[in-house]
Amino acid sequence: MALVVQKYGGSSVGDAAKIQRVADRIARRVRGGDQVVAVVSAMGDTTDELIDLARQISTRPSAREMDVLLHTGEIVSSTLMTMALHEQGIAAISLTGAQAGIHTDAVYGRARISGIDTERMRRELDAGRVIIVAGFQGLSEDFDVTTLGRGGSDTTAVALAAALKSDRCEIYTDVAGIFSADPRVCPAARPLRDIGYDEMLELATTGARVMHARAVEVGALYDVEILVASTFDETAPGTIIHRETTMEQANKVRGIAHQSQVAKVTVRAVPDRPGIAAHLFEPLAAAHISVDTIVQNASVEGLTDLTFTVASDDMAQAVDVVRKALPELGAEDVVTDGDLGTVSVVGTGMASAPGYAATMFRALFDGGINIELISTSDIRITCLVRKAQVADAVRVLHEAFALDRE
């Protein structure tokens, strides 16, 4: 008897009929002899609708109240899924994140899991029940409800798999796995059979929206093998995310990721003296704004420009923070460009072979795409481009790296 942790995304539980189909799937697994803990997301676009409702009431809703509001979406789907299992004659119980023992810090809207007390879950499993856990939520030390950030149910699932010492977590979604690029943008994209944690992390943080990046981090940390597969197409094998890729695959570009909601913030004419970067990025970190690429220009007459990128949604807040720091920085002004996107080439093979960057820049140039900024890691090269050219850039690079072929 194996214990399996599964997760079903919002589109997989979008209406009553879909919930019943997922319940079928879980019931079959249970009848086959497995113990199942399934994490569910909120139905369809529920979370977006709740956010929209809140915005109709308040332009700056309290972060604490937002979390209480948003966590209800997952409670709805978890209870309905449990009822659907009851209809199938399967013993099941729904648990909120708090009831499942998920403890987090108190950073509303992007809380991090600090620990999971598995006692209650163990008791339910021992009693022969399937557990349906409301995803993307936990409880702070002060007993306040928190949420883990958009898409956080993946992280709930992988963290539960780690805590319950299940060596596999199955993420079910509306696509057939991790693709070499987003198939909606690049029709030639194909599903990957497997991928390493590091590669997946780079893909997830640079725009492959299939997986929550933090879920991959938790998987890597606790060595939880993650299967990403289609909920309704049971013939598609899906993609395995695990420690090692095979030797041959380790030598290639694995995928192209993109983001189309990127903003650039430039602090102009900053005096070039020690401590400037610290004074700028400390308050941004304190405001929990995650800064992506950072570029400091060579200084001219003791003054330099400092540019960084953030998600478009964070731009207004980032500018607020920077403006407050301007006097201390002795900087002149902040300018922004909110109309950008990124395209990234990812693969472990890049660490050792120098030709990848040249191939990438040549392909973008041939495609008439201007590069605004470049950043790299060991296994990734990212270019900032105009938002309107992101889709073209993805297609051009997919072709240049021959990703349409096995």
Ligand code: ASP
């Ligand atoms: N319902 C939340 C969201 O839409 C969490 C999740 O789906 O994982 O972001």
Ligand code: MG
């Ligand atoms: Mg969702």
